[in-house]
Amino acid sequence: MTLLNHWHPTIESKRLKKKPVSVQLCNEEIVLFRTSKGAVGALKNRCCHRGMKLSQGWVENEEIVCPYHAWRYSPSGKAFSPSTPKLNFCAPSFTVVERYGIIWIKSADSPASFPDFSIQDHLFAGVVTQDMQTPLEVVVDNFSDIEHNPTTHTYFGYAYENISNFEHRIETTDDSVRVINKGAQQPLPWLVERVFFNVHSGDQFINDWKTYFSPVHSIFDQSWVNPATEKPRRIQVKLVVFYVPVSDDQTRLMIFVFANPIINKWIFQLLVGPIVRFFVDYELKKDKEILENLADKQMPLSEMQLGRYDRVLGENRKRIDRIYRAYP
DSSP: OOGGGSOEEEEEGGGOSSSOEEEEETTEEEEEEEOTTSOEEEEESSOTTTOOOGGGSEEETTEEEOTTTOOEEOTTOBEEOSSOTTOOOBOOBEEEEEETTEEEEEETTOOOOOOOOOOTTOEEEEEEEEEESSOHHHHHHHHTOOTTHHHHOSSSSBOGGGTTSSEEEEEEETTEEEEEEEEEBOOOOHHIIIIISOOOTTOEEEEEEEEEETTEEEEEEEEEEOTTTOOEEEEEEEEEEEEEEEETTEEEEEEEEEEOOOSOHHHIIIIIHHHHHHHHHHHHHHHHHHHTTOSOTTOOGGGSOOOTTOHHHHHHHHHIIIIISOOO
C-alpha cells in the first residue's frame, strides 16, 4: 500500500474556485479542480500526452483542459485528445470527499475507510494548519511527547517541577496507541485563567490521546479538574491532529479543533471558536520552532538516550512502518 492509498486532507474547500490548484502530497504533485457542477477532481498534475502541468490549464464544464495541446480530463481521469479522438485511456485519479470544509483524497482504487473522528457534544471551531520542515516520524514523536510541555509551551501543559511524578500510562492495540497523562497545570496568565477559559494554575490537566495510523492522526481529549473539589472545569477541548507528509522532509499539520458548547452556539462560533484556534495556533508555532531547529532530524531511536516517557515513540514508529508505510 502506498501512502496515497490512505485518506489525507489537502486544502480548504473555499480555496478551490474556478482555477485549478496544485498540491504536493507524499512526494507527488496533484491537481485539484472544481467542475461547473461543483464536483471536485483530483489527478496527477501531469498531462499524459507531453507532461505539461494540468494546474496551468483551465476548467471547461466538467473537464480540466491542458494548456499545451488542449487535451481534456474528467474527474475520473478519462481523457480526450482533440487530434486523436479514438484514443481511449485514463490518467491516474483520486477519490475525493469534502468534509469539515476540507478536500480529502485517496487513490481511486484504495479500499481505505475514511477516518472516523466525529466528536459528540462538542462544536467544531475550525482548522489550524502549519507546515514544518521536518520528517513525519519526528513530528509524530513531538506530539506524543509530554516532557517538552514546560519548556516549549506557554499556556497548556504541565508544571516543570512536577514533570517527574504525574500520572502516565500507555495502552496499545494492533492499530492504535493511547497515552493518558494527568498532572498539575503550569502557571497561567490571569486573563487566560479568569476570562478566557476559567482554567487555573495548579488544576489537574488531563491530556488523553489516541493515535491511529491509516492515515496517521491523533485525537486529543483535554480537560481540567479543580483539585479542591475534584469537579471538572467547564471548558473541554478536543483536537484531531493529522500528520500529512508533503515530502520526505516536510510535514503539514492540520488540526481540527473542537470545544464543548459552554455558551450559546452562535456566540461560540463568533467568540470562543476563534479564541481557541488562536491558542492552538500559538502553541503550534512553538512546536514548529523547536522541530525546525533540531540538530539531527534523521536520528534513529536506537541512537537516542530515551527516558521513562519515551516508550510511546517506539510504539508509534512500529505502527507507522507496518500500517502506514506498509513495510514488510
